[in-house]
Structure formats: structure tokens, C-alpha cells
Amino acid sequence: MRRNVLRHNLLTALLLGPATAWLVVFLVLPFVAIAVFSVGERAPEGGYQAAFTLTQYANLPARATAFWNTMVLAPAGALACLLVAYPVAYYLALRAPERWRLILLALVVIPFWTSLLMRTYAWMYVLGGRGIPALLAYVGFDDVRLINTPGAVLLGIVYGYLPLMILPIYVSLERLDRRLLEASADLGATPISTFLGVTLRLSLPGVMTGFSLVMILLLGEYLIPTLLGGGKVFFIGNALVDLFLQSRNWPFGSAIAITLVLVSVVVLLVANRISTRLSGARRVDLI
């Protein structure tokens, strides 16, 4: 009996070992290093100099605009993603013919196999002067500018993160018990109130998963605003890149990174809370 328990523990340790080691080396240790840097000072030529001070944290308001831009962009981008993704997921899960479903799903996922950088560069050419504006000039609209506009950034974000939003919503809709929809119709609900009262409600966990996934990634986004926004819109991700790669102020960069991680955790917790409440309170079991 005792030996069994021991063997069981050993097995657990063996199974969890690699993942734990991985996380310790590539997540926990760097995080500790960043935390240590964040209470240090910038060396005169840049970099890190050992110290114990909270000045870096006191200096956070110097990047208030960047934080603010991020706090607006992340939910707005996630919302735009959601508005585009929901109809697609709905069609895939409830309307698409069975034999096409797998192919359509694959089409959603396949672009994800190419690096986001490549796909964003492709958009630079599509939106740039030799792309759509050249076509527009051909039909008489001269000097239209699409690249480096907020619209271009939004487009890039929706395009880049769409699969991450579609998939969780699809999964929650796909598991939806169709008999609930019939019941709702039998009881006299219009299609719209069935959608709002049953379908949408039951897919909310998927919506929340997709929403928080996209939003967390957007909190650290810097590539799309740089490439499609012309580096004019400054997010916290851009602030971090500049602090490490331009002004070489590692301690201040670290303090911002720590703050960003904390904010992300809070966002995740709140999203989780909302989604449990929404789905928990409305759980309907037929059996």
C-alpha cells in the first residue's frame, strides 16, 4: 500500500518534472531577474547597476500615456475581434454543412502557421501606396492613404488575432445542446430572443476565454502598431522595447514589465470571475 503511494508520487513527479523545470528556467528565473532589476538603477552608460530603490516605480507616471493607450487598445481590439469572430464561429458551429466544417476550420487556423511578422508585412504592402491606393488611383481617387492610420492598426489586430477568438467561441457553440433551441422555439420564443437568451448566454464562457486571450496578448502588443501605425502610436510594448533597446534603462523597463504582468493577472482574474458567474448562474441541464 505504502509502496503504491510512493510509486504514485514518483510517477507524478516524473510527469510534472519536465514542465516544471521548463517553467522554472524560462519563466520563474527571468521573472525574478526582472524583479531584481526593477529595484536597481540605470548605469551611467545604460544597463543595470545594483541598488535598492523604488524610484523606478515612482517614475511609472512618465509612461502614463503608453499605459493609457494600451488600456484603451486592448479591450477595443478584443471587442472588434469578437464582433468579427462571433458570426464566423456561429456559422462554423451551427450552420456550416458537416462535411465542410473541418475544411473551414482548417482555413481559419492555417494562416496562423505563418509568422505574425510576415503577415503584418504583407499588409504593409497591401495598404501601402503600391497596393490598394494604387488601385484607387486607377479609378480616380488620388493620394488615398491607408497605411499608418488607426484603421490600419485595428485591421492588423483583428486580422492577426481572429483565430484566437473564433476557436474558443466555436468550441462553446459546438457543444451547445440543440434541443435547448428547439425547446425555446416550442415555448414561443422568436429566433432573436432564442439567440439572445439561449445561444449567446451559453456561449459566454467561450466568448470570455477568447476575449481574455486576445486582450492579454494585446497588452504586450508592439509589432502591429509599429508596422501598420508608423510608430506613431505608442503602447506599453513599444515603451518596453525602447527602454531596453534604445535608452538602455533596464531598471525602469523592468519596473514597467512587472507592472504589466500584474495588470495582466488582474485582467485575467476579473475575466475568469465574470465568466464563471455568467455561466454558473445560467447552467441548464436537461438530464
Place this chain on the structure above:
Amino acid sequence: MSKSYRDGLPINPEKFVDHLMRLKRGSIGRREFLGLTGLGVATAVMARELGIMPSPAFAQEGLGDRMSIATWPNYHDPATFENFKAETGVAVEVNVFGSNEEMLAKLQAGASGWSLFVPTNYTISTYKKLDIIETLDMAKLANFDGSQQDPRFTGEGTIDGATYAVPKNWGTTGFAVNTKKLTKPITSWKEFWDTAMADGDGRTMVHDYQLTTIGNALKYYGFSFNSLKQDELAKAEELLLKVKPHLFAVSSDYQPSMRAGDAWMTMCWTNDGAQLHRDIPEIAYVLGKEGGEIWTDFYAIPKDAPNKPAGYALLNYLMDPKVAVKEHLANGAPSTDARVNALLPKEVLDNPILYPAAELLTPLEFGAAATLTDPARAELMARFKSA
């Protein structure tokens, strides 16, 4: 990124199709087709990179088979590295950067992996202070001849009698204007910034680089390009924040946007100005009459270079005037080496973009070392970008 994607291709598309049709008609064999189109070589290279075919042994011992260089965009003749590889067997990986700060950041963090890099004059003293660049062993650089160098441009490579860097070329920082879109002549930094808020609204680019963007904003008021004075920087910041909403982009990679016609005016370095003007004659290169930056880019070797022998070998190769002249023809920046100038065609030496009139050069300033590490300028740049 620059020029046409066709430049440097082993074969042009028309010829390729021609050969392909001949292959289909059967008038040439498949093997001949692969040879004629360069596809055979490409396949062999791929196979070697993927480790399918072993790399052949090379004549030069001790150089290894690869090295890495950190440099600027559109800065070399790609054939230079191909020829170097053919001669020595060392493949050169090229890393491209947008600012000296970024190069310094990578070297400070360690393990950059570069065996040669291209810092600008005003950064060398900082590299030396941080003890991260090699004191060059001039015995290994037989092709370098200090007596042939123009002393105006080379001083900062030598500190306390020891040589840490040797010059590649010099240049200026002005602006490029698409004169078809902006027809009013623009001759000063004051006009540059004013135009950015008027006719050039939404079509103007500035560098993502504190030295030049802040420096040229300082020139609007006639202050020094290198100023660290608080009140002068405050004025520059005021201007930058006012211009910000009118800009097309804050980016040091301006050639694609200028070529595509998205941007009509941009801060610009000599070499990019020469390349743009060469390909699109209506793009003019202008030096602000108030002054601005003059610079020299150097070659240096990091202390932690993984392949120092190859770094020295490539540097020595690049110092060969016959090689250097091709580099200058490709990148369009003027040389510091009299031996190279002697080989350059007359129309290059007469090109006012490369060799501006003396009265335009006089007010220009070399970047100052202090700007590289000054926190006030870094924070100003962050405020400008986040505004």
C-alpha cells in the same frame, strides 16, 4: 528592402521564362536549365544549409565557415559578401539596425554573436569606456593605410594612440523631398518642420532615433544639434509635440515609404538620399542650411566576437580599395579613403548629394558622445513617441 527586388538576382524574370520555355520544348536539358537559371546553385545552397550536403573544405584555415556582421540598412553591396565567401569560405550573416543605441544595447547585453559591426563616430568612446570593443591589431589589416585617410573623418577611431575602429565612409543627415508632390523649394530645417505641418501634412517621416530627430528639431531654433541644455531641449520638445499629429511615421526605415509614394518627405542619410535620387530622380536630397549632422561610420570588432579571425579577415577585405569602391558605388556614401576616391568615376565625385558644397558642410556638427547616454534626451524621445 531598398532598390528593386530584382537587383542582385542571378537572372531576370524574362530570361527565366525564356529558359523555362526552352526546357519545355526540349531544346535544353533539365541539368542545363538548372545551371542557366541559377536554380541548381540555389538547391545546392539550400541542401548545405539544411545539412543534407556537407560543406566543402576551404583553403583558408582557422576562419571557420560563418560569421555575423551588424550594420545599417541598404549599406553594402550584397556581392561583397558573396565574393568574400567565395574567397575564404566564410558565409557572412548580415544583421541590420536602426540606431546606434540598439547596437550598443545588444553589445551591452552580451552574446551579440557579431564578429564585426559598424558604429558611428560618436559612439566609439563609449564602447571603449565600457571595454566592449577590441583594440585593433593593425598587423592583421594590411589593406588599411592610415596615411590615405581624410583626417576630418577618422579621428574618433583612435583613442590614446590605440586604434579601436577604422572608417567605412562618411555622410550627412539631411532630408529627402519628393519634388513632384512638394513643389515649393525647401532648403532649411525650419522649412522642413513647417512644411510637415502644412503641405506635407500626413506625408512626412522623422527618424526613430533620438540623435537626429531631436537634433534637427533643435536646428529649427538654431540651437546646437547636440544640445543637452534643458531650456533648448524644452523648445525642441514643444516643436516635436506640435508636429507629431501631422507625421506619417516615426521610423528609420523610410526608403520603402518614399519609393511607394506614401511619404513625400523624410529625414534622410546621404546614402539613402543617393539611392533614392538615383532610382527616382524627382526625390531630392537637401541639407538644412542651418546645419545638422555630419558623421563617419566605422568598422569595429566586439571583444566577445565569436569569430575574431573572420572578423579581421572581412575587415581587411573591405579595406581593399578595389572592394571598397564597389561598396561605395552600391551604398552611395562618400569614402574617407583617398585610394578609393581615385578609383571612383567622375560623375560620382561630382554628385552634390555625396560631396555637398563647402558652405553647406561648414555648419554641420558631428554627433557628441554625451547624447548617446543622456537620459534627458531618451525621455524626451519617449514623450514625443507616446504623445
